[in-house]
Amino acid sequence: MESLPASICRACRLRLLKPSSQTRTFSTSSTHMYIPPESPAFVDVPEPHQPIRDQKSIVKGILPVPRELFPAQRPDKPGKEYLANVTRDPLPKNVPHPDRLTEVGRYKQRMAEMRKSHLREGLKELHVRKTTIDAQIAHRSETRQKEHARLKSQAQREDERLTNVSIPSAMRPQKVRELSHEEELAIYNARKAAHDARLAAKHEERLDKLHTLYMNARNFITTREQLTAAIDATFTSTRSIWDTGVPDTVEEMIKRGRDKTTDQGRAGARFPGDVNERALRDQERMQRIAEKLSGGKI
Template identity: 40%
Template sequence: MSAVRSARAANVQARGFSTTSTNLRAGPESPHFIEIPRIIQPSNPIKPKVKGTLPVPREIFPARRTDKPSPQYLEAVSPARTTKPSRSADKLERGQQLFNQRMADRRRSHLRESLSVLHQRKRAAENTVFNRSKASQERRQRILDQPEPEDERLTRPSVVAAMLAPNDTFLRDANRDQRLAFSKARLEAKQAEKQAQQQDDIHSLYMNARTFITTEEQLSAEIDRVFPDGLNDAWRNDHQPGENVWNLGTPQTVQSIVNETRKSETARWDVTQDRVKQLGEQITGGKL
């Protein structure tokens, strides 16, 4: 009875499909483990998805560098060799020097040739685009200038020629003069406002010019004053010497400044003085 069960189990485990030699070598986890009929007509090949994006190619001959394809630029970017190989007693070293010089000469020639060829290619591409655009414009103009087809003229409704609108007819703007006058006045107002702001900026610059740093000596003196060698008396407090700006405390925040104007009488006095100064500037029309 046990022999019958073993034979039945063996029959159940046997696969009911055929496998080739390739499928026999493939494991159960491979998609080729089971042979599936293939279609006769192959499907379209799937284009592989390329990850990332290509960078924008750099403009080799920009508009601001018109001297690039000139012989002077080529001579400046690849100057001729001025040194000669040293007459060393070591033949190996002399051969290495000669090889390096040949490679340098080859790089110079390749650079000059590549710049010339690229410039010719760019000119050819620009001429192709220009000729194509010119031909398209000429074709469009010929289509616009051609007479009306005879079949359309004979089959269109009968209308008196005097009643037909000419080709250059356009609707007149009834409020054109009023709109232009309003635009002109608005432009003049903006120009006057801009000029007034410019004059105010110039006056402010004149009033504050005495505190500007215009020379290297003034800059050096200011740096030495703010960052002196050794201890700085301006950074000294009751507990620590003036070796660090953090001795004066953390910088003020907006909230601390607002609260200080409420608590300190000196701060309120400074705010009042600033407001009076701004009021005087508005009355006199200049900086104080």
């Protein structure tokens, strides 16, 4: 009865494993005599055949960063001078005579000497351990770097070259070309010249904008009298808009815009408005030509 098949439910297994003087019946149902309702095994909950591993309890908090015993700012640790200062012996005038010491005093004196010796030995052993570990780490790092450089620079094996997939040379990874000092200097000079050219172009553009602003400053409105005169000239007029005739319709304006191949204007006739527009365009063109030749805004 010690080993029962896994197909039997837990309730039946508990009932069968429990020693009893009564005769086991042919019924497979469990009785409340063996598993009372308040028992956790009263309700059969299936469990996996593989045992569940106990999870580790979560420890709250974090461990502090260990203190550096041998910082780079103290290269004298653990030298003789440092150990002598740390484990300093008391002055002779402060040391009582051995005959005057009690048992407690002699015990404290022995404990003080023991603490000093333990501190000296501990610092020396920790320094030796740190030096050994640093040397091992540096040796492993140097070994890995050399191995990496060797593998990176070695040639491709012949079997790999023969069985490799055909790849265009343009798609293959290219090795970084190391430039010489002369090539780096030439690239630097070319980039510096391009940068100076961009700065010079920006400087010329700023000067042109400044000159344009200076030439247009004659028309700026800076006082109230100029503002009043400009408003009167724009919005005050004794003439009627119908004195020049009936305004053009939209269709006539569209036709005039499309008729660019002839100088006759609308319907073969030249109107004063067309003459004024041509004169204004010619004047603007001549002004742009003069500005280009003189190199400044007019």
